[in-house]
Amino acid sequence: MNEKVTFGSKIGLIAATVGSAVGLGNVWRFPAETQSNGGAAFLLVYVICVFLLGIPVMLGEFALGRGGKSSAIGVYQRLTPGKPWWVAGAISTLASYLILCFYMVVAGWTLEYLIQSVTGNLYNINPVAEGGMNNAFATRMADYIVSPWKPLLFTLGVILINLFILLRGVKKGIEKMSNIMMPLLFVLLLIFVGVSLSLDKAAEGLKFFLSPDFSKITPGVIINALGQAFFSLSLGMGILVTYASYYPKDTRLGKTAITVSLLDLLVAFMMGLIIFPAVTTFGLTGENLEGATLVFVTLPEIFMHMPCPQLWSTLFFLLLLVAAVSSTLSIAEVTVMTCQEHFRVSRVKACCIVLLPLILFSSLCSLSQGVLSDYTIFGMNIFTFLDTVTTNVMLPLGSILMCIYVGWILKPSFLQGEITNNGTLKSRLLPVIAFIIRWIAPVLITIIMISQFL
Numbered sequence: 001m002n003e004k005v006t007f008g009s010k011i012g013l014i015a016a017t018v019g020s021a022v023g024l025g026n027v028w029r030f031p032a033e034t035q036s037n038g039g040a041a042f043l044l045v046y047v048i049c050v051f052l053l054g055i056p057v058m059l060g061e062f063a064l065g066r067g068g069k070s071s072a073i074g075v076y077q078r079l080t081p082g083k084p085w086w087v088a089g090a091i092s093t094l095a096s097y098l099i100l101c102f103y104m105v106v107a108g109w110t111l112e113y114l115i116q117s118v119t120g121n122l123y124n125i126n127p128v129a130e131g132g133m134n135n136a137f138a139t140r141m142a143d144y145i146v147s148p149w150k151p152l153l154f155t156l157g158v159i160l161i162n163l164f165i166l167l168r169g170v171k172k173g174i175e176k177m178s179n180i181m182m183p184l185l186f187v188l189l190l191i192f193v194g195v196s197l198s199l200d201k202a203a204e205g206l207k208f209f210l211s212p213d214f215s216k217i218t219p220g221v222i223i224n225a226l227g228q229a230f231f232s233l234s235l236g237m238g239i240l241v242t243y244a245s246y247y248p249k250d251t252r253l254g255k256t257a258i259t260v261s262l263l264d265l266l267v268a269f270m271m272g273l274i275i276f277p278a279v280t281t282f283g284l285t286g287e288n289l290e291g292a293t294l295v296f297v298t299l300p301e302i303f304m305h306m307p308c309p310q311l312w313s314t315l316f317f318l319l320l321l322v323a324a325v326s327s328t329l330s331i332a333e334v335t336v337m338t339c340q341e342h343f344r345v346s347r348v349k350a351c352c353i354v355l356l357p358l359i360l361f362s363s364l365c366s367l368s369q370g371v372l373s374d375y376t377i378f379g380m381n382i383f384t385f386l387d388t389v390t391t392n393v394m395l396p397l398g399s400i401l402m403c404i405y406v407g408w409i410l411k412p413s414f415l416q417g418e419i420t421n422n423g424t425l426k427s428r429l430l431p432v433i434a435f436i437i438r439w440i441a442p443v444l445i446t447i448i449m450i451s452q453f454l
């Protein structure tokens with residue numbers, strides 16, 4: 001059914017895959033992880049993790065997707081019919097759907113903040129009466145997130161944006177939008193890097209971010225850097241398998257994996273160049289840079305210190321929305337393709353089957369921050385539970401199984417054939433990549449997964 005669907009151009013397939021990788025992971029998870037894991041030392045370990053593990057595992061997913069030319073579940077069924085390996089794909093597919101439920105909510109918050117920035121409402125505050133600027137923004141964020149109806153409205157908005165793009169198909173929807181969104185994202189990032197580097201105490205922030213103190217590298221830092229690399233590169237969710245099934249036969253998988261990983265790394269690096277100079281300049285080093293607080297409290301506070309806060313705020317939330325939507329498209333595509341293939345329904349029906357129930361599921365996640373916060377699973381509200389169980393358990397499990405499958409179950413000629421385009425390309429690194437997929441990746445990911453429970 002999906003045999004003929006491919007991305008239309010090399011640039012398009014790179015833009016779409018980078019769009020999937022670049023998301024909240026780069027913009028709000030990376031600076032927070034860097035801050036709490038010792039700054040430059042974390043950056044160094046992170047870069048090593050991306051090269052040593054991220055790129056080989058990404059290549060494994062690409063090979064599986066393009067070689068199996070099917071959905072994240074279908075590739076396993078097609079390559080090893082009658083065997084239970086499809087369960088590995090089912091775990092990734094389920095994880096991607098569960099992630100979508102709460103990722104849409106965060107994308108909804110971003111849309112609301114974008115609109116509040118455009119209208120100027122966000123900056124309509126009285127810091128003196130509201131106990132200081134930080135407090136004023138923190139109260140706003142809390143009010144907004146626990147509000148019973150506002151986040152629902154904006155989450156619905158983001159679901160409809162996704163539906164609109166996905167309904168247009170892989171080439172005319174995902175690829176075309178990525179071709180517009182990715183250059184826009186890089187231009188916006190460059191503007192922010194320029195502004196941030198020209199701030200007074202930029203050098204101090206850069207020192208924290210760029211000059212490593214090797215004594216800060218601990219096993220914990222390595223584990224966190226690996227987790228961040230997998231999250232940021234969208235590994236273990238079936239996304240890359242799904243997108244690679246749309247790659248034409250002549251796509252050079254090695255080159256694509258390196259380009260995508262480097263661009264994803266570049267975006268995270270640029271976010272560091274933006275955040276740390278700003279945080280030191282405005283004396284906010286002690287502030288919590290944890291994801292939501294960084295984006296919805298610290299950054300608006302920083303914009304307030306600059307001329308034209310409304311302009312910077314609008315540009316920033318536009319950037320964040322672009323990053324979030326290009327990721328939600330890819331996360332949703334995993335289940336859309338699975339539905340199309342397994343229920344043999346049209347794309348329109350598959351998009352509706354996947355996205356419309358999200359109106360309910362994402363609403364539940366959203367309400368779990370407020371009126372439904374008393375309903376907990378293992379002591380966590382629905383939102384936090386889904387976040388924890390998917391990122392800490394399901395994604396690593398999906399990756400481990402994928403590596404075992406590509407490294408041990410399929411014949412070595414499968415990986416070799418995909419990476420060398422059936423022998424037409426040379427790859428001196430092939431034995432190293434195969435060794436990492438067979439041994440290093442499954443062992444290390446298992447250690448990370450288990451260490452989180454200790």
Ligand code: PFF
Nearest residue numbers: 021023024025231232234327
């Ligand atoms: N890689 C994207 C990001 O960094 O936001 C998308 C993503 C991957 C989201 C993995 C969630 C996730 F668990």
